[in-house]
Amino acid sequence: MEQFAGGLPGGSIVLILLAVFVILCVLLGVRIVPQSEKHVVERFGRLRAVLGPGINLIVPFLDRVRHRVSVLERQLPTAEQDAITTDNVLVKVETSVFYRIIEPEKTVYRIRDVDAAIATTVAGIVRSEIGKMELDQVQSNRNDLTMKIREQVRAMVDDWGIEVTRAEILDVNLDEATRAAMLQQLNAERARRAQVTEAEGSKRSVELSADAQLYAAEQQAKARRITADAEAYATQAVAKAIAEHGIEAAQYQVALKQVEALTAVGQGTGKQTIIVPASALEAFGDAFKLLKGRG
Known part of the structure; x- marks a missing residue:
């Protein structure tokens, strides 16, 4: 023991060496892997394991982290x-x-x-x-x-x-040549679409005009039909009166027309002289009698 005088005893040195070995084993055996990485571990040159994020344990001196691979995009x-x-x-x-x-x-x-x-x-x-x-x-x-x-x-x-x-x-x-050709084709297509739109507009205008004319013709036809129906009704009424009352009804209608005609002439502007034949005066007399009788 004299050879260790002034120094550490032999047992203490062994303990220190042992502690250093343990610390070294811990440092080599514990691997902390970041979240963004994975570590590839080899043993004697062959794949041993892949360490994920967190604390991992490997065999010291046998296992070795060979590759540190980022898993980020x-x-x-x-x-x-x-x-x-x-x-x-x-x-x-x-x-x-x-x-x-x-x-x-x-x-x-x-x-x-x-x-x-x-x-x-x-x-x-x-x-x-x-x-x-x-x-x-x-x-x-x-x-x-x-x-x-x-x-x-x-x-x-x-x-x-x-x-x-x-x-x-x-x-x-x-390339430039292809671009120029495509631009020319695009312009031609736009011109074609414009022509088609214009033609469709013209066609629609003609259709609307034809529809308007057809509507006007239909309305005129309806008006004529209504007038014809009214005239037919009047004729039918006169015919019915004649059939029921004989010649007196006919003379009554003629008298009405004659009176209306004379009234219209008399309402004209200026002084007017109306010459009526004697036979007509007799007809008017008969008409007035009929009118008076009707009244």
Whole structure:
């Protein structure tokens, strides 16, 4: 024991070393994983476990955290790729892809460059889908095209432990010649629609005018029919009176007409002299008698 004089005893050194070993084992065996990460643990170079968020225990000196993988959603840089439609139009398609890693054990062992692999996959799918469509369909069915691309990309990257959360077509660009041709076609279509609208307006105007004329003709016909019915009724009444009262009824109607005629002449402006034949005076006398008798 003399060799430890002035120093720590041998037992104390052993205890200190043991304590250091225990602390080291604790530091190496306890792993605290952040919420935004997953850790891939290997043992002797092989996959041992995947540690989730929180406190995790591993075997010190045997297990090793080989990969720290972020599970946050990521966005690929906006990419632009060429594609040719079925009507041989060259378009440049801008795409944007968002993804996140959900199974790190697949991602770290099956693919080296995740971003490049996804970008290549998206470019191939975009060219394939646009190659099945005409330019007008690409422009008008962009939502359907986006959904198809999204579903196919998800299926392709599933083996890599990746989930594609969004895949969008930002823009479809055309060359100048195609743009000019489309603009000319659009102007022609607008002119055609304007002509059709004008023709429909003219047609409607003619129809309304014809309806107005038809209505006026119908009203005139109704007026004539009413007048004819009134005249027929009057004639029928006279005929009935003649049938019931004989010649006296006829003479009465004639007398009425003659008196009305003389009254109208007498009401004229200025001084008027009316010459009436003697035979007419006798007829008037008879008429006045009939009138008086009727009164």
